[in-house]
Amino acid sequence: GQQVMQIPQYQHVQEGEDFTTYCNSSTTLSNIQWYKQRPGGHPVFLIQLVKSGEVKKQKRLTFQFGEAKKNSSLHITATQTTDVGTYFCAGWGYALNFGKGTSLLVTP
Amino acid sequence: ETGVTQTPRHLVMGMTNKKSLKCEQHLGHNAMYWYKQSAKKPLELMFVYSLEERVENNSVPSRFSPECPNSSHLFLHLHTLQPEDSALYLCASSQGGGNTEAFFGQGTRLTVV
Numbered sequence: 001g002q003q004v005m006q007i008p009q010y011q012h013v014q015e016g017e018d019f020t021t022y023c024n025s026s027t028t029l030s031n032i033q034w035y036k037q038r039p040g041g042h043p044v045f046l047i048q049l050v051k052s053g054e055v056k057k058q059k060r061l062t063f064q065f066g067e068a069k070k071n072s073s074l075h076i077t078a079t080q081t082t083d084v085g086t087y088f089c090a091g092w093g094y095a096l097n098f099g100k101g102t103s104l105l106v107t108p
Numbered sequence: 109e110t111g112v113t114q115t116p117r118h119l120v121m122g123m124t125n126k127k128s129l130k131c132e133q134h135l136g137h138n139a140m141y142w143y144k145q146s147a148k149k150p151l152e153l154m155f156v157y158s159l160e161e162r163v164e165n166n167s168v169p170s171r172f173s174p175e176c177p178n179s180s181h182l183f184l185h186l187h188t189l190q191p192e193d194s195a196l197y198l199c200a201s202s203q204g205g206g207n208t209e210a211f212f213g214q215g216t217r218l219t220v221v
Contacts, residue, residue: 031207042110042198043151045209088151092206094163095141098151 006099023089114213131199
């Protein structure tokens with residue numbers, strides 16, 4: 001079945017530094033979604049990418065979908081302490097299949 | 109408030125107990141899901157209900173039993189659990205699947221003693 005892999009597992013940055021997490025799927029995806037889970041919270045939808053090579057931006061967050069629709073990335077520019085949390089990518093099978101997530105810690 | 113409500117938020121149960129987790133969605137969605145989240149593993153899909161029909165993940169032990177009486181409610185019945193079942197159990201809903209976002213409840217933190 002579909003497997004979604006994510007790296008790195010953890011990332012610790014100083015506030016103001018950039019951050020990137022990468023997602024790779026074993027199969028071609030029709031679309032990919034990104035979720036954020038704050039410590040002690042639940043996953044919250046961030047964005048969905050559908051088209052090959054698509055790039056979407058949300059303020060300091062940039063999301064990219066690979067040309068082959070098998071990989072994706074999330075880049076955060078100039079991290080802030082409010083960015084702390086775990087970022088998951090997910091692809092749809094008969095339900096959402098989540099990667100293991102990247103836990104981001106931002107030190108002031 | 110996500111539109112998906114889970115109760116209880118915390119539950120401690122013994123290995124011989126029987127308990128149920130409840131999930132209710134107020135979004136008019138037609139699909140509901142149970143996920144297990146533990147420290148060692150990512151969000152593991154347990155069960156899917158679409159249009160009140162169950163699609164089951166075969167790797168889920170029989171001590172977990174889902175129930176979906178209608179499109180707004182989802183239960184997870186628990187019996188004779190093991191300590192390794194301690195985890196955060198998350199309910200989610202979506203309108204169909206494949207191209208829609210999922211909305212998650214705040215989860216039930218389960219501890220089996």
